Amino acid sequence: MPIRLHESLSRTQRELQPAQPDGVFRFYNCGPTVYAPAHIGNFRTFVVNDVIRRLLELEFGPDKVKHVRNLTDVDDRTIGQTQKEKRPLAEITKKWTGLFHADCAALNCLRPHHEPTATGYIKEQVSMIEVLMEKGNAYRAADGSVYFKVSSFEDYGALSRIKERELKVTNMVADSDHKDAVSDFALWKAWKPEEDGDVKWPGPRGAGAGRPGWHIECSAMSKALLGDTIDLHTGGVDLLFPHHENEIAQSQCCNGTQFAHHWYHSEHLLVDGTTMSKSKGNYYTLGDLLAKGYSAMVVRYALLMMGHPRKQLNFTLDSLHTAESSLTRLRTFRSALAAKAGAVQAQPSGRFKAVLDALRDDLNTPWAQGELFGDINLWKPEGQTAQHAAEDLAAFDQILFALGLDVTATTEPPKPAAPAAITALADQRWAAKQAKDWAGADALRKELTAAGWSMLDSKDSYRLEPLKK
RNA sequence: GGCGCGGUAGCCAAGUGGUAAGGCCGAGCUCUGCAAAAGCUCUAUCGGCGGUUCGAUUCCGCCCCGCGCCUCCA
Secondary structure (H helix, E strand, O other): OOOEEEEOOOOEEEEOOOOOOOOOEEEEEOOOEOOOOOEHHHHHHHHHHHHHHHHHHHHHOHHHEEEEEOEEOOOHHHHHHHHHHOOOHHHHHHHHHHHHHHHHHHOOOOOOOEOOEHHHHHHHHHHHHHHHHHOOOEEEOOOOOEEEOHHHOOOOOOOOOOOHHHOOHHHHHHOOOOOOOOOOEEEEEEOOHHHHOOOOEOOOOOOOOEEEOHHHHHHHHHHHHHOOOEOEEEEEHHHHHHHHHHHHHHHHHHHOOOOEOOEEEEOOEEEOOEOOOHHHOOOOEHHHHHHOOOOHHHHHHHHHHOOOOOOOEEEOHHHHHHHHHHHHHHHHHHHHHHHHHOOOOOOOOOOOHHHHHHHHEOOOHHHHHHHHHHHHHHOOOOOOOHHHHHHHHHHHHHHHHHHOOOOOOOOOOOOOOOOHHHHHHHHHHHHHHHOOOHHHHHHHHHHHHHOOEEEEEOOOOEEEEEOOO
16 A cells, blocks of 8 residues: 655645656655754654654665755854854754754654755855846845745745735735845845854855855755655645745746655644743743653654644643553553564564554554554454464564654653652551551551552562652 | 634544544453552544435534634744
């Protein structure tokens, strides 16, 4: 069964297929701006894209997928941060890039094959801008900036179906600058010493020094690393307009050919029913959630499995509890399977096939979850030979690979140690239990519970865990 | 004003023109001094009103409610 994915331009589901004769699937995913820690909304998109990458590898083979995800390391926000911190741009972007990589690794996202930075591709961007100027699709403004002339591209608006007169009037006033038309967008932004500090590069022929606009970077990096036409271009819905609309305009006018065969956009994450923002106090980074005691794998599960990627997902801390319980069941199930299989190695059985099919059907993760637990519920250890169990284990592991869920790693954060007062109570209860003083033991358990601790007995020892918040 | 999305059990969430997957939580039972873990079982008629149809949660129309986006935010 081929992978079918919703396509934003046609608004239909289309099969994913490599178009080039080399059979390599070319996949570009718009990456983060590295000026602050990425928040979990960002990571929903990256986790979803990671599953696309994994499905593509399963479908076409690991060496037949070329996945590019950029880092935006120069734009208004990164530069704004240099001004705020009075530190060089590279220092700031390096710091946040490092954290982004760490978060991605914790969330078990595969590294893209290329991770270009905007500042690493200035020449490529400049040269595209020059071509656009030569072709009459771009013009130099009075201040030395270069703008794309939207009216020169007939198909503009095809992706977002937005017409310039439909844009909110208030936004049109604010951004007058030196443009010929309000909908024209910057390809190159002239250097403003008071705002940009020392961030500048030599501009395209006929323009001043400055820096590239945001949109051109993706066009240039995609062209440089994947060629003029790619198989799939993805990002969050917010990028649909203007970012992707503008990329299409730039790339197609410059290259004279179709830019992307397939556009895919994942929906936004909401937190507590509304847009996440620092002022609302519902803004979470991965670090924030780890600090609350959740594992990154639980976060991945919640971001991926608890809602369809093309529907807004309302994230709550409660959903992390759900995810945690679900993930624990997966872990338990795998242990049972592995125990039964022993050392036997085998090819995947047909079990869990429906899970993969659900993913191939427009990344329907909730459906996949249904199939997954449905199959787990049907599994019975009785009558299973080690061979069968090994086959089922191989099939299960394939599903875990596709979803990027690592249940074998001990990703659980260490439980905090109990304070001395609690351990003392626990010891007392243990003693009471050994003396078969059930009433005393129960009373002590109640005390522990009241203090927020749970005492888990085993044959000849016990451990203490804090009760769930 | 424009573009778009959603309203399915306590919560989350798939899905189908013929009487609703799954997860979480909860309850009962088994097991176990208790608790935990594990296992079994149970829990909805799909926002409202019309229409089409033998039959609609699923198609059409209207209405109500909630939400997102609209130039540099994944």
